[in-house]
Amino acid sequence: xxxxxxxxxxxxxxxxxxxxxxxxxxxxxxxxxxxxxxxxxxxxxxxxxxxxxxxxxxxxxxxxxxxxxxxxxxxxxxxxxxxxxxxxxxxxxxxxxxxxxxxxxxxxxxxxxxxxxxxxxxxxxxxxxxxxxxxxxxxxxxxxxxxxxxxxxxxxxxxxxxxxxxxxxxxxxxxxxxxxxxxxxxxxxxx
Numbered sequence: 001x002x003x004x005x006x007x008x009x010x011x012x013x014x015x016x017x018x019x020x021x022x023x024x025x026x027x028x029x030x031x032x033x034x035x036x037x038x039x040x041x042x043x044x045x046x047x048x049x050x051x052x053x054x055x056x057x058x059x060x061x062x063x064x065x066x067x068x069x070x071x072x073x074x075x076x077x078x079x080x081x082x083x084x085x086x087x088x089x090x091x092x093x094x095x096x097x098x099x100x101x102x103x104x105x106x107x108x109x110x111x112x113x114x115x116x117x118x119x120x121x122x123x124x125x126x127x128x129x130x131x132x133x134x135x136x137x138x139x140x141x142x143x144x145x146x147x148x149x150x151x152x153x154x155x156x157x158x159x160x161x162x163x164x165x166x167x168x169x170x171x172x173x174x175x176x177x178x179x180x181x182x183x184x185x186x187x188x189x190x191x
Contacts, residue, residue: 015167016174019160027175030140030156031182037112037138038063038187043075045107045137047099047128048116051169052142053080055116059176067180071188077106079128099128109136117141118168120148120159129153142175144168 020027034044044063046056056078063076079102080086089101103113113132117125120143129139129150141147141154144162151157160171 012170015162016171019171031179035183035186038074042110044112046114047079052116056080062180067184096123096127099124100131103131107135107137112138115141118144118165120150142172
């Protein structure tokens with residue numbers, strides 16, 4: 001069992017190292033984009049399903065509350081948290097529209113959507129990005145494996161080089177934390 005434990009942690013670390021090496025310039029670019037969106041008074045809209053929904057909520061909370069340093073609240077919303085909206089939209093219009101409908105209501109040009117899907121092929125995530133594009137919102141996508149349809153649909157895609165959902169999700173939250181810290185540096189620090 002201890003060998004398996006070490007193997008799990010080694011695999012996670014290897015995927016994250018490879019991801020960082022392949023994406024460092026784009027991570028910097030995404031952080032600058034997010035900081036500029038917030039500097040302009042616009043907002044970040046996060047969404048995903050299952051573990052990706054939890055990541056969306058986690059990251060939105062880091063922006064609204066604080067990450068590592070005390071600072072003013074930043075405008076971020078997880079579209080995964082309003083159970084009344086999710087169930088009403090899902091019941092009346094279908095689950096594929098639960099995020100798109102909220103973007104239609106809450107999104108404004110200049111906002112940035114952060115779409116999270118381990119497969120890159122979640123229908124409700126894809127539909128939300130299509131709605132965001134139609135409304136003039138910018139988009140970042142987090143996926144794994146080949147990136148699925150999401151990779152070609154968003155303005156900037158981050159694809160984790162793994163087909164294992166746990167490794168993809170572990171890298172997504174590490175990326176999210178990196179972006180939180182970098183945005184804080186850009187808006188409130190020395191960067």
